[in-house]
Amino acid sequence: MAQDISARPCPSSSRAPMAIQLDDASSQHLDGDGKVQGTLLEAIQEVAAAIAPLETAWDVARLEKKLQEYFHKAGRHLEFRGRSLPLLVNEYADSVMASIFTGLGDREWLYNGQADFLLCLDAGVRDNLPAYMMRGVRQPDFEQLVLAAYDRAFDEQRFYPLLCEAVPQITSGPKMKKKVWHAVDAGRKDAVASGIAEADEFVSQWIHSTVAHLATVTQGSPDDCLSRELCAKLFALLLEGRALPLALGGATLQHPVEEIVSDAYAEHTVWHTWACGAPAKRMRSGAG
Numbered sequence: 001m002a003q004d005i006s007a008r009p010c011p012s013s014s015r016a017p018m019a020i021q022l023d024d025a026s027s028q029h030l031d032g033d034g035k036v037q038g039t040l041l042e043a044i045q046e047v048a049a050a051i052a053p054l055e056t057a058w059d060v061a062r063l064e065k066k067l068q069e070y071f072h073k074a075g076r077h078l079e080f081r082g083r084s085l086p087l088l089v090n091e092y093a094d095s096v097m098a099s100i101f102t103g104l105g106d107r108e109w110l111y112n113g114q115a116d117f118l119l120c121l122d123a124g125v126r127d128n129l130p131a132y133m134m135r136g137v138r139q140p141d142f143e144q145l146v147l148a149a150y151d152r153a154f155d156e157q158r159f160y161p162l163l164c165e166a167v168p169q170i171t172s173g174p175k176m177k178k179k180v181w182h183a184v185d186a187g188r189k190d191a192v193a194s195g196i197a198e199a200d201e202f203v204s205q206w207i208h209s210t211v212a213h214l215a216t217v218t219q220g221s222p223d224d225c226l227s228r229e230l231c232a233k234l235f236a237l238l239l240e241g242r243a244l245p246l247a248l249g250g251a252t253l254q255h256p257v258e259e260i261v262s263d264a265y266a267e268h269t270v271w272h273t274w275a276c277g278a279p280a281k282r283m284r285s286g287a288g
Contacts, residue, residue, distance in 0.1 A: 036090040043123040044068055047115070054109040070099040071120055075128030085133050089125055089145055093153035096121060101157040111158060113246040121150050152192070154247050159188065170230050179225050183213035184234070192245065199248040204260050207235060213262040222265060232261040 048064045051235065053094050055063055074095035078088055125146055126134070134142065167181050188211030196202045211231070214222035226234070235257045242249055 040071055040123040040127045043119045047117060051115045051153050054114055066103055070096055071124040080130055086145055088129055090149045092125055093121055093149040097153040097157040122146050149175050159243055162241045162243045166234055170234045174205045178216055183210050186213045200254050202248055207260045211268045215268040228261055228265050232258045
């Protein structure tokens with residue numbers, strides 16, 4: 001039976017133009033009240049105005065204030081010495097998106113991808129990182145770096161609360177929950193990194209990679225950590241909670257989750273058994 005996983009609309013693929021040139025000097029400063037000024041403030045005002053029709057709890061002024069806090073605090077503790085531009089951009093993106101989902105995580109418009117903070121992240125990176133780190137970096141390369149960091153950080157922060165809600169419904173005990181949580185998270189990151197653009201293939205890759213990670217931490221016996229039945233139930237909960245990347249969220253699965261899970265357990269249990277050398281050991285014992 002095909003499984004319908006459509007629910008959230010996909011975000012628009014268009015992005016706000018990057019209006020700030022890479023060779024511009026950093027223009028952020030704080031006024032006497034500790035508010036962000038300059039290019040980041042302008043970006044925040046633009047994004048807040050776009051979000052305002054969707055936001056029902058805060059007015060525009062409060063939304064702007066909170067966004068200023070999120071984007072300013074994310075840059076306060078960055079360490080620049082000996083660190084690369086890609087590393088710092090991704091660290092800044094992680095910190096910003098974690099703050100946004102902590103403060104606004106109950107907003108449906110955030111989980112739907114109706115708000116795009118890319119312009120703010122672009123301005124925040126330019127304003128918070130030293131100008132010397134931008135020297136010699138081509139504008140298109142910088143914009144692609146920021147875009148990739150934003151998409152990854154947004155997707156991961158959107159997913160984590162869904163995973164934290166689903167795992168305790170399936171397994172108990174802090175050690176077991178931690179193993180399952182990390183395996184599912186690592187499996188999803190593997191699927192995202194593969195660049196798969198089709199939902200059915202993405203889910204298959206996610207499940208297979210998750211079971212492979214479970215096999216690694218259980219010496220080839222993923223069932224010892226999470227049974228096939230519970231694994232299928234966990235992924236059903238995640239898909240029902242719309243845990244796919246937003247770009248894949250409007251699709252229908254052609255293969256049942258239970259079937260994919262069964263195949264994954266069969267493949268990775270057998271593979272890990274041979275990898276650990278268990279068959280050879282049995283043959284030596286029998287030959288004696």
